[in-house]
Amino acid sequence: MADDYYRVLGVPRTATAEEIQRAYRTLARRSHPDVNKEPGAEDRFKQITEAYHVLSDPKSRANYDRFGAQWRQVPEDFDARRHAGASTGPRRTTSFVNIDLEDLLGGVFGGGRGGPVQGADAEAEITIGVEDSYLGGQRTVTLPGGDHYKLTIPRGVTEGQRIRIAGEGSTGLGGGPRGDLYLVVHFRPDRRFTVSGRDVTARLPVAPWEAALGARVPLTTPGGEVQVKVPAGSSSGRRLRLRGQGLPDPHGDPGDLYAEVRILVPPHPSADEQRLLEELARVSSFDPRSSDSRSSK
Structure with a gap:
């Protein structure tokens, strides 16, 4: 059948009325749309309530046990309990305490023995x-x-x-x-900084001569401006660690800040810069594409 009411409530077919009532209270509290905001919670609550209505009434339960999903087609004056051997449901007799749905929900969601319920987070x-x-x-x-x-x-x-x-x-x-x-x-995305845990990486723009000769240069960090010592011979991508200058930690050690060297060249070199760059190119034996150069920092 499409919806097995016993399976919906999570009880066996031999469950007593009290067991059905107890299962419904638990599931209704968990799935009520005022408490559970997950998708499908409202449909689940309606399914649970329908199963409870059918199985909590001895007559409708007996008809459901005998005819399954077609039990609603049974004439209203038909009572399977009066037909010997008709019911395939539980054979032991139990007393059933009638509880109005509003009274039940009142007990579950406040105003009854269940007490008030805190709102969902x-x-x-x-x-x-x-x-x-x-x-x-x-x-x-x-x-x-x-x-x-x-x-x-x-x-x-x-x-x-x-x-x-x-x-x-x-x-x-x-x-x-x-x-x-x-x-x-x-x-917020920030092209200047990247964050990994409590460690922060910041771009450190340097001129070619600063990277080649070494220099102390200013760096803007999320915590303010600091001075960074760039060792001579630094290449783009070199990471300079500033211990303890990452994100603070109120309960432990702060993270670290990494200044990542980015070598920038003059976009429009002056005549003197052009002349000096050409002179450097003429006298230098440095080959940036050699394996030794690529392995250096």
Whole structure:
């Protein structure tokens, strides 16, 4: 049959009325659309409720046990319980406590023995700059739905970390408290920086003569400007490690900052620069395509 009501409720065909009631309470609480926001939860809740209505009534259950999916076609005055041997369902007799659906839900979702139910937690995504992780502090964020929140960005927050805002989730049931809102952090793309865990890589533009002769050059980092010593003979792609200058960690050691050398040439060399470059080309024996050159830093 399309929907086996026993399988829907997760009970055997020999289940007592109390077992069916208990299974329904558990599943209804888990799948109610006011609590479960997952896709298909509402359809699942309707399926569970239909199964409970059929199996909680002794007459409809007996007809269902005998005729299966066609039980609704049985005349209303037909009662399989009065036909000896007609039912293939449970043979032991149990007392059934009639519970109105609203009364049952009241018990599950508040107002009854189940007590109030806290609202479901919600989740949204926010985008911040890498600088925000270095500095932390108060920020106002706007979610896609237009809601504005003023929150504290923790220093050292990382990609994918969640920031909790208490009491801003879904409304509770039966007088229960609201759930919480969790904001998932993503870093805004920045061509200057890349982040891996707590380590940050920053591009370090240098002139050819700075790379060849060595120099101390300024570097803009998410935490401010620092001075970087470029060793003589550095090539593009060389990574210079600045220990402890990556993303901070309130509970441990900060990450590292890596300055990645990028050699830039004058786009429009002056006459003197042109002359000196030509002279260098004439006197230099350096071959950048040799294996020795490619293996050097």
